[in-house]
Amino acid sequence: MSDLHPAAAGGFSAGAETYARGRPDYPAALSAWLRETLRLEPGRSVADLGAGTGKFTRLLATTGADVTAIEPVDAMRAQLAASLPGVTARPGSAEAMPLADASLDALVCAQAFHWFSTKAALAEIRRVLKVGGRFGLVWNVRDDGTPWVAELTTIMNAHEGDAPRYHTGVWRGLFPAEGFGPLHEASFPHGHTGTPEQVILDRTLSVSFIAALPEAERAKVAQSVRDLIARTPELAGRDAVTFPYRTFVYWCERVC
Numbered sequence: 001m002s003d004l005h006p007a008a009a010g011g012f013s014a015g016a017e018t019y020a021r022g023r024p025d026y027p028a029a030l031s032a033w034l035r036e037t038l039r040l041e042p043g044r045s046v047a048d049l050g051a052g053t054g055k056f057t058r059l060l061a062t063t064g065a066d067v068t069a070i071e072p073v074d075a076m077r078a079q080l081a082a083s084l085p086g087v088t089a090r091p092g093s094a095e096a097m098p099l100a101d102a103s104l105d106a107l108v109c110a111q112a113f114h115w116f117s118t119k120a121a122l123a124e125i126r127r128v129l130k131v132g133g134r135f136g137l138v139w140n141v142r143d144d145g146t147p148w149v150a151e152l153t154t155i156m157n158a159h160e161g162d163a164p165r166y167h168t169g170v171w172r173g174l175f176p177a178e179g180f181g182p183l184h185e186a187s188f189p190h191g192h193t194g195t196p197e198q199v200i201l202d203r204t205l206s207v208s209f210i211a212a213l214p215e216a217e218r219a220k221v222a223q224s225v226r227d228l229i230a231r232t233p234e235l236a237g238r239d240a241v242t243f244p245y246r247t248f249v250y251w252c253e254r255v256c
Helices: 006-014 016-022 029-036 055-061 074-083 119-128 147-157 170-174 196-205 215-231
Strands: 045-049 066-070 088-090 104-110 129-142 184-194 241-253
Touching: 029 055, 029 184, 029 241, 045 055, 055 066, 055 104, 074 088, 104 119, 119 129, 129 147, 147 196, 147 215, 184 196, 196 215, 196 241
Parallel strands: 045 066, 045 104, 066 088, 104 129
Antiparallel strands: 129 241, 184 241
16 A cells, blocks of 8 residues: 555545446447457456456456456455455466466456556566566546537546546657557447446545545545536436546557
8 A cells, every 4th residue: 555646545545435326437449359359358467457346347358367356455355355255366466476487368447557657567567477478457537529528527536636547648658668569559348337326436435545645635526526416407306327538548569
């Protein structure tokens, strides 16, 4: 935990239950991507690095591969272990994974790599992958082309401080990476359907740097989101709404 950004260490510990409720799952198209691109199937081994509460781990498990979830935040890992008892959940960080050299056919980071996008982390990922093993990155990204989503992003971003984010693109600066082939990219449309409370409010409160805010500040954010829902015709009074996303995936192969 000491190596984690304070927003991750504090926010994800405090907001583990909200994260499990509010974060979207992943589009069905990723099942084929895992099988065909990352080549996951029974007899193969994969790690979910920065696995959180197991949102993506669950999808990895459907491939039949042997899955190890690595998560440094105790509260998040406890949620994962409770919901996925068939998965090995272990503490560890991107720079120090409790795995043997060349022990994995694949490693995936979903919603997480921007937190630890360093040369040291890539060297550790290279260490645990077999030559020919594949490294995958996944992010569900809000579709700000929808006006109310853009307003929600503005509410969130006012509190981001120096927290690492996918949208800054800083993580891309590590590629091409030593020992890895070129980085490939694809994307898929996605939507998260549920009550406005779940898919909009809980989603907002699950953001690390918002979950880490003092209680009074967090309450102000929650009220701003409720006000947004109330004044938006396609959201107000609805039992179910769909939060639009686009899911971006990237992968490269360990070549030496």
